[in-house]
Amino acid sequence: MATAKSWIKAARPRTLPLALSGILMGCGLAWFYDAVQAAVSVLAIITATCIQVFSNFANDYGDSQRGTDNEFRLGPTRTVQSGEISKKEMETGMFVVGGLSFLLGIWLVFLGTWSSSKTAFFSFIGLGILSLVAAYFYTAGKKSYGYIGLGDLFVFLFFGLLPVAGVFYLNAGFIFPEIFLPAITIGFFSTGVLNLNNMRDIDNDRNSGKITIPVRMGARKSRFYHLFMIFIGWASAVVFTLNHFHSPWQFLFVLVLPFFVRDLVGIFRIQNDRQLDPFLKRLALSTLAFTLLFCVGLIIASQ
Structure with missing residues (x-):
C-alpha cells in the first residue's frame, strides 16, 4: 500500500505555487476594483490546489503508461514508475481528488454566479469539467495532447487566462479586457516552467515519442522561445x-526582476540538460513572488 510520503511526492508540492499564482492574481485584481469576495477567493484557492494535485496524479499515471517515465528521464522519479504507488491506487487517487475538485468547483461557481447569472453558472461548470478533462488527457489516454506539442497552449490557457479572468469574474460579476494583460503574464510564466521541464527531458521525450515544443524546435531555439515568453509576460504586466x-507601489513587482534575469542568463549558459531542473522550481517560486508583490501593490494603491 502506498505511503503518505508517496502520495505527497505524487502531488508534487513544488508545482502548487504556480497553480496558485493565477488564482491570487485574479483575487488581487478584484480587490483593486473593489469587488473581492473573501469566501469566493478562499474557495478558489482550495479548488485550484485540488485540480493541480489531480493533474499531477494524472501526469504521473499517464507518463508511466506511455513509458516516458523511465531510467533515462532526467527529472525526479515518479511514483507509478517506481512502484511506490500502483496503477490501481493511482486510479483511485485520481477519482477521489477529481471528484473533490468537481464538488468544490460547483460550490465555488454557485457562490460567484448563481444569484446574478444562471448562464454564467452553467458556463463555469462547463469550464470546470473541461479543466479536469484537460488535466487528465495531458499525458493520459490514447489521445494525450501533451505528446503532440499542445501542452504549452493548454498551460497558457488553464494556468493563465482562465484562472485570472475566471476568478476575477467570480469575485466581481463582470470582466474588463484589461484583465487579460496580467493573465497573459501568468500564462507565459507558467508555460515557461513547462518549457524548462520539456527542455530538460528533450532527448528522452524524443525517444519516447513525446513531441514537445523543444523536441520540435531543438534545445537552442527553445531557449529563445523561453526568453520570448518571459519578456512578453513582463511587458504585459x-x-x-x-x-x-x-x-508607485504598483511597481513593487519589479523587485523580483533580478531573479528572472539571473535565471535567464543561467539557462542560456547551461550545457547539461539535467542542470535545468532547479530552474523549474525557481521560476515557479519567482512567479508566485511576482504575483504576491503585484497584488500587494494593487491593494496599497487601492486604499
Whole structure:
C-alpha cells in the first residue's frame, strides 16, 4: 500500500505555487476594483490546489503508461514508475481528488454566479469539467495532447487566462479586457516552467515519442522561445500598470526582476540538460513572488 510520503511526492508540492499564482492574481485584481469576495477567493484557492494535485496524479499515471517515465528521464522519479504507488491506487487517487475538485468547483461557481447569472453558472461548470478533462488527457489516454506539442497552449490557457479572468469574474460579476494583460503574464510564466521541464527531458521525450515544443524546435531555439515568453509576460504586466497607474507601489513587482534575469542568463549558459531542473522550481517560486508583490501593490494603491 502506498505511503503518505508517496502520495505527497505524487502531488508534487513544488508545482502548487504556480497553480496558485493565477488564482491570487485574479483575487488581487478584484480587490483593486473593489469587488473581492473573501469566501469566493478562499474557495478558489482550495479548488485550484485540488485540480493541480489531480493533474499531477494524472501526469504521473499517464507518463508511466506511455513509458516516458523511465531510467533515462532526467527529472525526479515518479511514483507509478517506481512502484511506490500502483496503477490501481493511482486510479483511485485520481477519482477521489477529481471528484473533490468537481464538488468544490460547483460550490465555488454557485457562490460567484448563481444569484446574478444562471448562464454564467452553467458556463463555469462547463469550464470546470473541461479543466479536469484537460488535466487528465495531458499525458493520459490514447489521445494525450501533451505528446503532440499542445501542452504549452493548454498551460497558457488553464494556468493563465482562465484562472485570472475566471476568478476575477467570480469575485466581481463582470470582466474588463484589461484583465487579460496580467493573465497573459501568468500564462507565459507558467508555460515557461513547462518549457524548462520539456527542455530538460528533450532527448528522452524524443525517444519516447513525446513531441514537445523543444523536441520540435531543438534545445537552442527553445531557449529563445523561453526568453520570448518571459519578456512578453513582463511587458504585459508593465503595460497594465502604466494604463492603471495610481501609485508607485504598483511597481513593487519589479523587485523580483533580478531573479528572472539571473535565471535567464543561467539557462542560456547551461550545457547539461539535467542542470535545468532547479530552474523549474525557481521560476515557479519567482512567479508566485511576482504575483504576491503585484497584488500587494494593487491593494496599497487601492486604499
